[in-house]
Amino acid sequence: MKVIRTPAEMHDLRAELRRQPVSVGLVPTMGYLHEGHNSLLRRAREENDVVVMSLFVNPTQFRAGEDLSTYPRDEERDLAIAEGSGVDYVYAPEPDDVYPAGYSTKVEVEGLTEVLCGSETSRGPGHFAGVTTVVAKLLNAVDPDAAYFGQKDAQQATVIRRMAEDLEFRTRIEILPTVRERDGLAMSSRNAYLSPEARERATAIWASLLETESVFAEDGLDAAVDAGRRHLEMAGITPEYFEARYPGTLDPADGEGEEPILVAVAANVDGTRLIDNILIEPSRTTRRNPE
Ligand code: AMP
Numbered sequence: 001m002k003v004i005r006t007p008a009e010m011h012d013l014r015a016e017l018r019r020q021p022v023s024v025g026l027v028p029t030m031g032y033l034h035e036g037h038n039s040l041l042r043r044a045r046e047e048n049d050v051v052v053m054s055l056f057v058n059p060t061q062f063r064a065g066e067d068l069s070t071y072p073r074d075e076e077r078d079l080a081i082a083e084g085s086g087v088d089y090v091y092a093p094e095p096d097d098v099y100p101a102g103y104s105t106k107v108e109v110e111g112l113t114e115v116l117c118g119s120e121t122s123r124g125p126g127h128f129a130g131v132t133t134v135v136a137k138l139l140n141a142v143d144p145d146a147a148y149f150g151q152k153d154a155q156q157a158t159v160i161r162r163m164a165e166d167l168e169f170r171t172r173i174e175i176l177p178t179v180r181e182r183d184g185l186a187m188s189s190r191n192a193y194l195s196p197e198a199r200e201r202a203t204a205i206w207a208s209l210l211e212t213e214s215v216f217a218e219d220g221l222d223a224a225v226d227a228g229r230r231h232l233e234m235a236g237i238t239p240e241y242f243e244a245r246y247p248g249t250l251d252p253a254d255g256e257g258e259e260p261i262l263v264a265v266a267a268n269v270d271g272t273r274l275i276d277n278i279l280i281e282p283s284r285t286t287r288r289n290p291e
Pocket of ligand 1: 028029030031035036037039040148149150151152153176177178179180186187188189
């Protein structure tokens with residue numbers, strides 16, 4: 001496994017790979033790797049000749065006052081995990097090389113980025129502009145056949161798919177299921193911030209989404225979302241948002257048709273902001289009171 005430190009080196013590598021008949025898979029990460037990242041690396045390994053993992057805590061997707069300076073980092077450990085998962089190249093540039101003096105370009109997806117995590121009361125649309133800009137730069141530098149993202153960040157997945165289609169990136173965007181701890185908590189680098197008490201309480205997030213799914217089958221969507229929110233509040237967690245939307249457009253869901261429904265939640269648990277979601281498939285739930 002080789003570590004690549006600059007965009008220029010990455011471009012040289014890509015030029016060299018282009019001379020060979022190989023497929024390239026990219027897994028973008030901000031490091032502090034866990035089993036969620038590993039599932040993406042494993043899939044990339046299965047599907048490609050060459051696997052590139054990027055390791056970059058992207059400053060432009062953090063709002064002032066967010067956890068950029070304290071975001072958990074352990075490059076040595078990440079490199080060992082990446083090597084164990086069969087990564088060929090880790091692309092780990094410095095912020096100053098990604099955004100050198102004079103850098104002025106932003107890639108922004110409209111609409112989809114203004115709700116949920118993009119609303120002004122959450123991280124704001126600037127968060128996703130940071131994400132789409134860095135992902136566009138990564139897709140451009142690595143030019144992968146496929147890039148792998150997690151359903152854990154469902155809105156991010158929707159926004160990136162939209163951007164890739166709109167800008168005609170030829171990369172296949174693959175979205176993989178959320179990997180969870182045994183008690184259901186979605187794996188996240190930020191779980192490292194949780195005290196034992198907060199870690200225990202955070203299990204209410206996935207439980208509230210399961211509650212939503214089961215009430216939906218009985219009583220419909222509005223009652224289901226209310227029940228999910230109440231479940232969280234009973235655990236002493238006030239969600240930043242708890243909403244049902246259609247996953248492709250992120251329009252509010254009414255739950256009347258057969259379309260899958262994304263129920264997404266963001267919540268601050270003792271100072272740590274956690275997100276999670278569930279996809280409810282109306283066609284696969286038995287509605288006892290469909291009226
Ligand atoms: P991050 O390092 O948090 O930016 O995440 C890098 C990639 O891993 C993103 O595509 C995430 O959606 C994905 N990811 C993070 N947590 C999980 C998880 N628990 N299960 C599956 N994918 C995940």
